[in-house]
Amino acid sequence: MIRTKYVGPQRGQRLAFFMEQDAYRRMTKLCLESSYLYQRVMLNFRVDQNVLESRLPPGWRVEDRLGGSTLTVGFCDVLEHVDAGRRPIATPTYRYVPFNGTARGPAGLNANWRYMTYSDRPQDSEKCLTKSARSSRSYRLTSRDGSIVVEEFYEFALERGGVMMVRVEYERGVPRHYRYPGDGMHVRCPAEPEIEYVYRNEEWRDLILYRESRIDRVRTLDYQISVAEFNDLFDGSEQLVSVIAVPWSYRQVFSVT
Numbered sequence: 001m002i003r004t005k006y007v008g009p010q011r012g013q014r015l016a017f018f019m020e021q022d023a024y025r026r027m028t029k030l031c032l033e034s035s036y037l038y039q040r041v042m043l044n045f046r047v048d049q050n051v052l053e054s055r056l057p058p059g060w061r062v063e064d065r066l067g068g069s070t071l072t073v074g075f076c077d078v079l080e081h082v083d084a085g086r087r088p089i090a091t092p093t094y095r096y097v098p099f100n101g102t103a104r105g106p107a108g109l110n111a112n113w114r115y116m117t118y119s120d121r122p123q124d125s126e127k128c129l130t131k132s133a134r135s136s137r138s139y140r141l142t143s144r145d146g147s148i149v150v151e152e153f154y155e156f157a158l159e160r161g162g163v164m165m166v167r168v169e170y171e172r173g174v175p176r177h178y179r180y181p182g183d184g185m186h187v188r189c190p191a192e193p194e195i196e197y198v199y200r201n202e203e204w205r206d207l208i209l210y211r212e213s214r215i216d217r218v219r220t221l222d223y224q225i226s227v228a229e230f231n232d233l234f235d236g237s238e239q240l241v242s243v244i245a246v247p248w249s250y251r252q253v254f255s256v257t
Contacts, residue, residue: 140157
């Protein structure tokens with residue numbers, strides 16, 4: 001079911017809104033495109049909202065999330081493709097980095113916008129706003145001083161210059177179970193705003209850094225976002241709000257017709 005929260009102030013607008021959403025639900029159909037298991041490290045930034053909003057279609061406005069973050073850079077490692085019964089499929093694994101954030105549009109519609117994606121899988125370059133990149137990753141877990149310490153490293157390099165990298169060492173906490181609310185996260189791309197996907201995730205999240213709540217289990221952290229498409233956002237004015245490690249996630253991707 002497609003669910004969208006109403007935020008209009010007047011009763012007449014409220015009725016029109018729900019009539020529009022009811023019609024939308026009757027016309028749409030979800031078709032499962034892919035399912036996979038993956039791990040990721042999420043860096044949540046507060047960036048210049050006006051600059052970010054200029055990338056959206058008319059009528060859409062950037063919304064902040066945890067701690068006022070407006071842009072998430074996710075370093076993702078797809079471990080296994082699976083079928084509907086979560087059985088492994090013999091498909092090569094790959095890594096990718098999406099730049100995404102939430103925005104609210106006309107009639108109160110919400111969407112998660114993929115501003116750009118970088119992937120080491122060649123066929124992904126045919127997707128909306130996706131570029132090829134070489135990747136490397138390392139992961140190490142050790143018991144040290146009575147704590148479980150995790151070291152993660154991701155690096156993506158573009159052929160024509162540009163690097164995205166994160167290296168983080170942290171004490172592992174107790175991850176919390178998380179499932180996207182409602183029917184899932186609705187995802188769009190600015191270059192093809194009329195096309196929509198729905199992502200459904202079930203995962204375990206470890207919030208390792210969130211200064212607003214004085215959460216900080218990070219021992220060392222180093223990151224670099226140096227790509228031409230985001231030089232206007234990562235110019236030294238960006239603020240790192242939080243870091244989330246996701247040791248296990250199951251995602252289903254649906255196309256909307």
